[in-house]
């Protein structure tokens with residue numbers, strides 16, 4: 106009996122001792138220590154910040170967001186005036202960032218694909234153009250590129266002064282104040298045109314699905330893309346004519362200093378968009394090239410053996426497989442483009458950072474404003490990543 | 506890239522206590538221990554502050570910091586100039602990257618309150634104006650309806666111009682840059698019809714243009730811009746020194762003490778001059794510096810009139826009439842409390 110008890114106790118002790126040595130337990134303990142450390146760190150920083158701000162006599166809190174901004178912003182996608190609140194100003198900056206980023210991503214992708222494929226072209230000249238594009242743009246600091254795009258173009262006599270603005274098509278003008286375009290004015294009945302456009306788009310998608318199914322079953326090709334485009338354009342056009350053209354245009358008119366009426370794509374917006382697009386395109390081109398090179402040569406040869414033309418082989422066989430390799434670097438390039446758009450202030454484009462810079466100077470609330478700004482960029486980045494991951498997953502499935 | 510800098514500065518505020526990077530309340534002691542004064546100035550504002558062809562900082566705002574360095578170290582060279590854009594300047598001061606700003610900064614109520622700053626005085630009385638190309642034929646600011654106007658961000662300029670157009674029920678298109686060089690470059694290229702800035706700033710901008718003579722300042726003055734050195738709140742000792750250096754420059758001018766006659770004047774029997782130059786009383790000691798502080802300042806940097814003349818006078822590239830910045834005895838607004 107005594108022996109067994111003793112044995113039990115010692116094994117219990119052993120169990121107790123080894124409890125701390127069990128890997129699962131240790132893992133939890135380490136996690137807890139880490140968590141405590143992180144909490145303590147942030148607690149320290151936050152309390153420190155509050156104490157320091159108070160000691161320095163700097164205002165804190167977020168109440169300022171509902172105060173009047175009393176400064177103007179040159180490009181506003183949502184209603185805004187100097188009498189609006191700081192919060193509205195913040196949103197104006199946010200939308201300006203989103204606008205230039207989204208359009209920039211689309212343009213950079215198109216240009217990047219063209220240049221990446223060009224670099225692999227068997228045509229000597231085209232391949233060289235691709236190489237030069239990539240090597241030059243990739244190696245210029247973006248800020249310099251933006252300043253060049255903006256000031257070099259403005260200073261050169263490439264663009265006429267406003268007073269001598271050059272007329273382009275449909276009553277639009279180009280000058281060193283930007284591109285002035287007629288603005289559409291929607292009249293009653295335009296809703297039907299919109300409806301028709303949606304219908305056309307749905308039809309185009311339907312045609313695409315049908316054509317794909319038929320190709321998979323019978324191998325018969327169908328120019329689904331072009332037919333789709335035609336349908337999407339033609340249907341609303343027909344409806345518009347039937348409805349008696351329920352849309353008119355507000356044309357830009359030369360005023361004393363600037364054009365009035367219509368809407369304007371400012372030189373700042375155009376330069377930023379162009380700079381961000383070509384710069385990012387040079388990186389995307391490399392991702393595209395790497396993706397294509399990652400597809401084994403046998404695939405191309407097999408496609409050729411099946412009688413596919415080179416561009417069909419590229420579109421139907423190589424790119425779908427290359428996409429899997431390209432998506433991750435593509436995602437990070439999209440994220441860079443969005444974050445790089447914060448250089449906008451150097452060329453006077455009112456993006457989020459430019460607007461919050463003014464807010465920060467007038468309220469003095471650097472900590473709050475920078476936290477908000479960082480939160481916005483983080484959110485935009487996460488959204489982009491989510492979207493791209495979803496797309497990536499889809500492509501991976503399709504491949505199987 | 507600037508935003509990175511500002512994020513860094515914000516982080517400094519956050520970690521301040523931990524890193525010790527935040528300037529302590531005892532700025533004067535910190536400056537003395539460091540051996541150099543950190544003075545925030547405008548990067549490219551001829552007349553106020555810009556590097557000359559040898560890379561030395563010169564200008565009205567620069568000379569004030571040199572005078573302050575003489576007061577503290579008896580050496581006008583013991584200043585490190587930190588060029589700061591309008592947008593960066595307050596964060597730089599709050600976080601202790603500089604000891605003070607001497608950079609065409611307007612004294613306003615919000616800067617005195619929510620930004621946690623204190624102005625040492627009005628070194629330069631100014632007001633906001635507009636500069637246009639002569640060829641436009643514009644004679645008054647109200648004719649600028651619909652114009653594109655270039656200006657610097659992070660300034661009172663940005664707010665005043667908005668108020669001006671709003672109250673006059675006319676419109677304009679702002680084109681906002683961070684650097685003054687970008688403002689002048691954009692204006693030169695014809696991107697905007699006008700530049701708006703403090704009128705002294707416009708005079709400074711004008712000399713940077715390709716063809717300065719083709720532009721003209723409009724007569725309108727749309728705001729009050731009292732410009733002066735500014736320090737952090739809560740350090741009355743350093744604040745007092747910065748304030749009295751400014752007053753000493755004015756008192757020296759008023760009493761006729763110049764860099765040429767300062768030593769001679771030190772022998773004067775006039776009690777006011779004796780108190781200023783430290784031959785009577787312990788005024789310097791009272792604020793934590795040497796008793797002959799003002800004598801040394803005038804000898805090494807000059808009095809207010811000499812500084813003004815050097816930077817805005819007939820021989821300087823930027824010429825601005827004294828106007829409101831004359832001494833009160835000559836019909837101006839510059840007026841310093843007495844040393845006694």
Ligand SMILES: N[C@@H](CCC(=O)N[C@@H](CS)C(=O)NCC(=O)O)C(=O)O
Pocket residue numbers: 547548549550553589590591608609610611612657659660661662684685686702703705706707709730732
């Ligand atoms: N006084 C205004 C404007 C100050 C300001 O930044 N002025 C310009 C024009 S002189 C300047 O200092 N620029 C110099 C530079 O950035 O190089 C304020 O305090 O907000």
